[in-house]
Amino acid sequence: MPDIKLIGLDLDGTLLTTTKELTENTKKVLIQALDAGIEVLVATGRPFSGIPKELQKLPGIHYALTSNGARVLDIRTEKVIIEQLLPLESAIKALRIFEKYDTLCEIYFHGQGYAEEKKLSQISRYHHNPHMWDYFRTTRKFVPDLWELIRQEGQAMDKVQALFADMDERQSAWNELTQIKELKPVGSLSYNIEVNAAGVNKGTALIALGKMLGIPRESIMACGDGDNDLCLIKEAGLGVAMANAEPAVKAAADYITTSNDEEGVAKAIEKFALKK
Known part of the structure; x- marks a missing residue:
């Protein structure tokens, strides 16, 4: 399996717990991945203003994929680098x-x-x-x-x-x-x-960002749970569904991790990106 160089993470039902928290252990694993030189970003339906500040300010996170791929931003400058708006x-x-x-x-x-x-x-x-x-x-x-x-x-x-x-x-x-x-x-x-x-989704936006960064599809990992994550899971080289994911998302995934309340994202990153 190729080395993972880019990880896109849905927020609600995926990275965040049911009570909308980022656990300390999951945060620690994200930092380990960032320290290893892996680009980690949220890939969310939320607008940029809806991304928790602790994630926006996490050292090493450079990008945010928002509004289901309509806007991808450089967090450091808040410059929009991919824009696919609804007329x-x-x-x-x-x-x-x-x-x-x-x-x-x-x-x-x-x-x-x-x-x-x-x-x-x-x-x-x-x-x-x-x-x-x-x-x-x-x-x-x-x-x-x-x-x-x-x-x-x-x-x-x-x-x-x-x-x-x-x-x-x-x-x-x-x-x-x-x-x-x-x-x-x-x-x-x-x-x-x-x-x-039409044609706008998290998956195509994540792949487009990877292309801009010189990262091939097979080195891109994504985690999600909902209907708006289906294209994300399908497009990524390694698509990971949460245990609490919709049936269609699970069916499309390469791997099913534990639920968002069981730190499934952290476990998947350790297994496939950090290879622990």
């Missing part, structure tokens, strides 16, 4: 579908997520995981009207997202979105839908 017209089509249902909608510009102020008090209705409530409150900017913000910005977005109160409505919205060829809907949570431009 404004396409974003509006997705939002019009979301508006038909009982949803909390979010839009993402320049690595920042925005939501409407009136939905903040209703977070428990839409974020079914209580461990996501504080993350949402502390990383989003709240505005009176998303459509007014869209008019002010007047440009392409990183992605759009909706959180659904009702799962039957989520399925109906999913069916509508998949009929629009220019959109790529994915779900990182059982109750959300994220929409990127």
Whole structure:
């Protein structure tokens, strides 16, 4: 097996525990990989502003793959080195579908997520995981009207997202979105839908970054658990699924590690990258 030179790590359900923590042992293993000269980066559906500060500031982490591959940044300069945005017209089509249902909608510009102020008090209705409530409150900017913000910005977005109160409505919205060829809907949570431009995903973005760094596909490892990690697992030379991963992700993986609450990422890095 080739030496691993680049590792892309999903956050929620993968690197972070159910309570959204980075364990001390996992942090230690990340540092060991970085000290060994391996490029380690988060590969997340979150915007840049949603990446925990302790990961942004971890010495040796140079890059961040955000919004499912729509933006890849050099953390040291916050310069965008890969950008694959959702055209404004396409974003509006997705939002019009979301508006038909009982949803909390979010839009993402320049690595920042925005939501409407009136939905903040209703977070428990839409974020079914209580461990996501504080993350949402502390990383989003709240505005009176998303459509007014869209008019002010007047440009392409990183992605759009909706959180659904009702799962039957989520399925109906999913069916509508998949009929629009220019959109790529994915779900990182059982109750959300994220929409990127067609062809945009974590996997192609990670491979593109590897090419820029002179790292071949076979030397790239990725870990994930959700629907938005499927392309990540398929594209990487070594795709690792968490024990808590979706069945399709497990089926596509080269290896299944333990769960995110059992430090599965740390174990996989030790096994394949550090070769302990």
